[in-house]
Amino acid sequence: xxxxxxxxxxxxxxxxxxxxxxxxxxxxxxxxxxxxxxxxxxxxxxxxxxxxxxxxxxxxxxxxxxxxxxxxxxxxxxxxxxxxxxxxxxxxxxxxxxxxxxxxxxxxxxxxxxxxxxxxxxxxxxxxxxxxxxxxxxxxxxxxxxxxxxxxxxxxxxxxxxxxxxxxxxxxxx
Numbered sequence: 001x002x003x004x005x006x007x008x009x010x011x012x013x014x015x016x017x018x019x020x021x022x023x024x025x026x027x028x029x030x031x032x033x034x035x036x037x038x039x040x041x042x043x044x045x046x047x048x049x050x051x052x053x054x055x056x057x058x059x060x061x062x063x064x065x066x067x068x069x070x071x072x073x074x075x076x077x078x079x080x081x082x083x084x085x086x087x088x089x090x091x092x093x094x095x096x097x098x099x100x101x102x103x104x105x106x107x108x109x110x111x112x113x114x115x116x117x118x119x120x121x122x123x124x125x126x127x128x129x130x131x132x133x134x135x136x137x138x139x140x141x142x143x144x145x146x147x148x149x150x151x152x153x154x155x156x157x158x159x160x161x162x163x164x165x166x167x168x169x170x171x172x173x174x
Contacts, residue, residue, distance in 0.1 A: 007091035008044050008060055008075065009084025015040040020077045021064070022052060030066045039064050044080075047088050048072070058090070 006012070018031035018039050031037045046061035050072050059072040127134045 006080040006083040007087035008047065008078070008080050009087040009091065010044060010046060012044045012080050012084040012087075013082040014042055014044070014078055014080040016042065016073055016078045021062070021071045021073050022050070022059075023071065026067050026069055027064065027071060030064075041065055042078075044078075044084070045070065047075070047090070 008014075015038050018027055018037045021027040021039065027039070031039060042062050042064050044060045045063050048059060048061055049056050050059040051057075052059070052074055057074050059074055060078050061070055061072050062078075063070060124134050
């Protein structure tokens with residue numbers, strides 16, 4: 001069973017490991033680092049971009065009941081247990097819309113070569129609903145139809161075995 005997390009927003013309540021909150025000095029006074037304690041009933045007061053380990057990350061601005069001042073934690077490290085009335089704009093799920101799919105790489109070929117055998121009546125009905133002309137009379141193609149266009153071929157493909165290893169040359173360890 002897949003469990004989806006609740007969205008974060010102002011007033012949401014959740015929990016996380018005490019060692020993941022920043023600035024850590026305030027939190028370590030109440031929750032020692034070696035105890036592996038979780039801070040519970042933590043309220044989200046906002047969201048913003050903060051630096052964690054010299055990287056800019058999206059964080060929740062939070063207030064811990066036993067700790068004075070505002071702290072922050074990376075969004076992915078925080079578990080929202082009680083959702084907010086209004087989630088953050090970045091947390092709202094977008095509406096699922098039908099995205100048009102790109103046509104296959106052979107889109108410039110003639111319709112004559114897009115022949116599919118054993119198509120059911122449901123598929124024929126769908127194709128006609130899309131505005132495509134469907135010929136389902138089970139007759140063979142015209143003899144003068146010709147062959148499909150040839151594939152592009154640039155000559156033989158020769159592979160030469162390298163005499164050195166590019167990974168070893170760059171000191172890359174797999």
